[in-house]
Amino acid sequence: MALLGVDIGGTKIAIGLASESGKLIEQDRFLVAETKTPEATLDRVAEIGKRLGTKHGQDITRIGIGSPGPFHNGRLAQPANLPGWDGIALAESLSARLDRPAYLQNDGNAAAVGEWMFGQGKNSQDMAYITVSTGVGAGLVLNGAPYGGPHGNAAEIGHIVIDPAGPPCNCGLTGCLEAVASGTAMGRIGRERASASAYLRSLDPADIGAKDVIRGWQQQDPVSSEIVEQIAQYLGHGLGILVNLVNPERIVLGGGVMNAGLPFLARITHWTEFYSMPTLYHETELFLSSLGDDTGLIGAIAVAIIGDPAKSPRI
Numbered sequence: 320m321a322l323l324g325v326d327i328g329g330t331k332i333a334i335g336l337a338s339e340s341g342k343l344i345e346q347d348r349f350l351v352a353e354t355k356t357p358e359a360t361l362d363r364v365a366e367i368g369k370r371l372g373t374k375h376g377q378d379i380t381r382i383g384i385g386s387p388g389p390f391h392n393g394r395l396a397q398p399a400n401l402p403g404w405d406g407i408a409l410a411e412s413l414s415a416r417l418d419r420p421a422y423l424q425n426d427g428n429a430a431a432v433g434e435w436m437f438g439q440g441k442n443s444q445d446m447a448y449i450t451v452s453t454g455v456g457a458g459l460v461l462n463g464a465p466y467g468g469p470h471g472n473a474a475e476i477g478h479i480v481i482d483p484a485g486p487p488c489n490c491g492l493t494g495c496l497e498a499v500a501s502g503t504a505m506g507r508i509g510r511e512r513a514s515a516s517a518y519l520r521s522l523d524p525a526d527i528g529a530k531d532v533i534r535g536w537q538q539q540d541p542v543s544s545e546i547v548e549q550i551a552q553y554l555g556h557g558l559g560i561l562v563n564l565v566n567p568e569r570i571v572l573g574g575g576v577m578n579a580g581l582p583f584l585a586r587i588t589h590w591t592e593f594y595s596m597p598t599l600y601h602e603t604e605l606f607l608s609s610l611g612d613d614t615g616l617i618g619a620i621a622v623a624i625i626g627d628p629a630k631s632p633r634i
């Protein structure tokens with residue numbers, strides 16, 4: 320008896336076979352571009368799932384899926400990161416191919432469920448997971464169950480407008496948290512301001528990314544330090560809204576930009592306090608994710624474990 324986790328991304332798809340308790344047995348992945356249509360992609364996912372099950376002599380009992388949204392009534396609804404996938408019912412399609420029940424959460428919520436079951440959210444009732452990478456995503460576990468709203472689209476903290484005078488966002492709004500404080504934004508501001516920084520000027524200007532700005536900050540480059548501090552302030556602004564609205568026990572931060580580690584978390588924590596009501600802030604703890612690069616897949620497996628949140632007992 321085993322579970323199958325399917326982590327769907329805009330670029331690649333990871334499939335993991337796991338024990339019923341969520342221990343990863345083996346995983347495989349492929350690039351979405353290797354298949355020509357969503358149907359062919361899902362056929363490949365099902366083939367890999369069957370192969371992994373057979374190889375390890377395991378009967379798959381449930382499938383958990385994490386995917387970029389948004390969704391409407393279980394179908395992808397014009398997903399910006401999965402062009403051509405509009406209208407695809409992921410859970411239904413994989414359930415039909417593998418003849419097993421399948422459960423779907425958006426990628427932010429799936430990662431939150433993984434962090435809640437296996438990472439820094441363990442033993443909490445109310446927590447939020449925030450990923451700061453190419454974009455800014457989030458997921459919520461409230462009262463011991465994932466919270467996605469009626470269609471699974473809740474917790475879009477990345478598209479809270481933080482700076483109305485800021486740059487346009489992919490979602491159509493202007494000055495979203497994602498547009499001003501993602502890894503993409505950090506790299507863009509680094510390129511824009513490179514001429515003012517001896518450190519950034521020494522790099523190939525077209526290639527400057529978030530990693531370079533973080534490295535500059537770690538080396539006390541003044542321009543890089545200003546950029547990182549500004550982004551920590553924006554993130555703290557977003558998290559302050561979250562603290563006041565939801566008052567989670569824990570906020571767990573992951574994603575590539577959070578590889579900047581505890582010193583960066585300390586700056587975000589400083590600004591979160593600045594933007595939160597004091598009592599609520601002191602009831603919330605911020606952590607770095609402990610699940611690393613496999614957060615998405617572990618989240619998908621966790622979605623398989625809980626199955627239908629409406630029917631599963633609350634922990």
Ligand SMILES: [Zn+2]
Pocket residue numbers: 477478479488489490491492493495497498
């Ligand atoms: Zn947006």
